[in-house]
Amino acid sequence: xxxxxxxxxxxxxxxxxxxADGAGAVNLGFIIGFETKQCAAVGLAVRAxxxxxxxxxxxxxxxxxxxxxxxxxxxxxxxxxxxxxxxKDVLRAxxxxxxxxxxxxxxxxxxxxxxxxxxxxxVQKVAEDYVLRLYSRNVLEAQHTGPAVAAPAxxxxxxxxxxxxxxxxxxxxxxxxxxxxxxxRAA
Amino acid sequence: MTVLRQFDPDIExxxxxxxxxxxxxxxxxxxxxxxxxxxxxxxxxxxxxxTLGYAKPSAPHDRKLGQAYVNNPIAAHEKIAADxxxxxxxxxxxxxxxxxxxxxxxxxxxxxxxxxxxWPAYTWAQVMRLPKAGARLLPLIARAASAIxxxxxxxxxxxxxxAGNLVIRESDGFGVQVAYIDFAQSMSxxxxxxxxxxxxxxxxRFPGSAPLDADAIRDTVCAIETMLEDQIRSIVGRVPxxxxxxxxxxxxVEGLLRRRECLRGEMNKRARL
Numbered sequence: 500x501x502x503x504x505x506x507x508x509x510x511x512x513x514x515x516x517x518x519a520d521g522a523g524a525v526n527l528g529f530i531i532g533f534e535t536k537q538c539a540a541v542g543l544a545v546r547a548x549x550x551x552x553x554x555x556x557x558x559x560x561x562x563x564x565x566x567x568x569x570x571x572x573x574x575x576x577x578x579x580x581x582x583x584x585x586x587k588d589v590l591r592a593x594x595x596x597x598x599x600x601x602x603x604x605x606x607x608x609x610x611x612x613x614x615x616x617x618x619x620x621x622v623q624k625v626a627e628d629y630v631l632r633l634y635s636r637n638v639l640e641a642q643h644t645g646p647a648v649a650a651p652a653x654x655x656x657x658x659x660x661x662x663x664x665x666x667x668x669x670x671x672x673x674x675x676x677x678x679x680x681x682x683x684r685a686a
Numbered sequence: 687m688t689v690l691r692q693f694d695p696d697i698e699x700x701x702x703x704x705x706x707x708x709x710x711x712x713x714x715x716x717x718x719x720x721x722x723x724x725x726x727x728x729x730x731x732x733x734x735x736x737t738l739g740y741a742k743p744s745a746p747h748d749r750k751l752g753q754a755y756v757n758n759p760i761a762a763h764e765k766i767a768a769d770x771x772x773x774x775x776x777x778x779x780x781x782x783x784x785x786x787x788x789x790x791x792x793x794x795x796x797x798x799x800x801x802x803x804x805w806p807a808y809t810w811a812q813v814m815r816l817p818k819a820g821a822r823l824l825p826l827i828a829r830a831a832s833a834i835x836x837x838x839x840x841x842x843x844x845x846x847x848x849a850g851n852l853v854i855r856e857s858d859g860f861g862v863q864v865a866y867i868d869f870a871q872s873m874s875x876x877x878x879x880x881x882x883x884x885x886x887x888x889x890x891r892f893p894g895s896a897p898l899d900a901d902a903i904r905d906t907v908c909a910i911e912t913m914l915e916d917q918i919r920s921i922v923g924r925v926p927x928x929x930x931x932x933x934x935x936x937x938x939v940e941g942l943l944r945r946r947e948c949l950r951g952e953m954n955k956r957a958r959l
Contacts, residue, residue: 517738517805560856561806563819571815578811596850598731598740600806 500615506629507532507587507606509594511545511572513565514602525553527568528674530576530593530603531629532586536618541589542626542677543576545569564601571601573678584682609633626677634674690829690902691777692863693803700737700801701780705772708765708924709783714739714799731802738802741784742870743794744929757878760870761798762930766938767841767869768800769921774909776837777830779803779865783929796929803865804855810893811849823854824896826862831896834866836906838889840942840949842882843872846892866892873941879933882941885952907950918942 508531512524528545545568554562564571579592590606597603611632617625693701704710714732729742744761764781771778784797813819838846845851851868877883891898922930922939930938 515806517802558806558855558857560808560813560819560823560854563816564808564812567816571812574815575811595729596809596811598729599802599853600808601812 739799880937
């Protein structure tokens with residue numbers, strides 16, 4: 500038995516040129532917004548490693564931003580949570596606040612098939628599952644990925660966190676496990 | 687050395703053009719859906735050749751935000767602030783009004799485009815998470831932060847609390863470049879149709895941890911005080927009625943003239959000029 504779930508996602512990019520469409524950008528990961536029966540949440544998944552040669556060629560500030568990308572983005576997510584109860588609104592706020600070189604794209608929606616007992620898993624596991632599913636759909640590649648981004652791994656089946664569905668494997672160092680924040684319910 | 691207005695030469699050339707030009711006649715293409723970036727002002731990136739700009743509709747028309755937002759002439763505020771800053775030598779990106787013509791779908795007819803002043807560009811919200819960069823850059827932006835506090839006070843800008851409204855670049859060629867953006871919630875946002883109040887609130891430096899540069903404050907106050915009255919009237923008065931209702935325009939002109947008379951006194955209380 501499977502069910503359909505909607506997940507919103509925004510891609511985090513390092514835009515080396517001022518191209519509004521993100522051409523030539525280095526994709527750093529993505530931010531997802533989703534709801535379960537228990538809660539609404541936002542998850543941030545950031546790529547683990549970057550091209551050292553590219554980093555060395557950057558100005559000091561760009562290099563420091565990229566080297567501390569997880570801290571910077573977690574702080575941005577935390578700031579965007581304020582006053583929002585819907586995950587998509589958090590993603591829209593993040594896109595509005597981050598249109599420049601370290602860029603969060605406007606949110607898009609994806610529908611995924613999940614196991615029937617999906618909602619019984621922990622929020623962290625649900626977030627990890629969504630991240631893997633979106634990654635397997637090449638959502639990062641669809642965002643004008645530049646050459647510095649690693650190619651996606653070939654699909655293969657791996658154990659599935661007990662969620663009962665097939666999830667493609669990733670190259671181990673690609674993505675740091677997602678940081679997840681739960682949203683307060685609207686009063 | 688601390689910096690004030692230090693944009694790339696091509697941006698300064700554009701600034702000179704846009705200072706003389708009120709409405710753009712160039713063909714700007716939206717990158718993504720108008721309003722796609724969200725935010726109260728529903729801004730979006732636009733492009734003309736290799737020039738990238740950030741476009742905002744003149745009023746968001748979202749009644750949930752309240753009356754002050756619904757009637758707020760955002761485009762006029764941005765254009766007036768950019769022109770004043772250009773003449774004062776302050777680090778505000780150049781702006782130009784943009785009449786898109788009647789829009790059938792999503793997107794407003796009356797907009798403003800602010801030039802993206804440099805690249806790469808990071809918001810202060812991003813930089814403040816970096817302990818090393820923060821400590822390195824704060825002394826270098828003291829002059830700009832102090833000068834803009836005077837400008838914000840004069841224009842009664844109420845949105846400098848947003849750390850996304852300062853963008854910064856560090857490069858080998860220029861050192862540190864800063865741009866203070868977003869004057870949507872300035873001037874008649876709080877004054878309505880007027881009359882504008884005198885200076886009752888002094889805007890602090892942004893970021894607040896930037897060192898005080900009393901010379902920059904004194905120089906900026908002097909520059910504002912010595913600006914010709916006709917210059918101020920011209921900058922505001924030439925904005926077309928479609929972007930700024932006459933009553934609002936009158937309110938802004940009189941407010942700017944009135945408030946600069948008491949600017950030195952109020953800044954003096956804060957900075958001991």
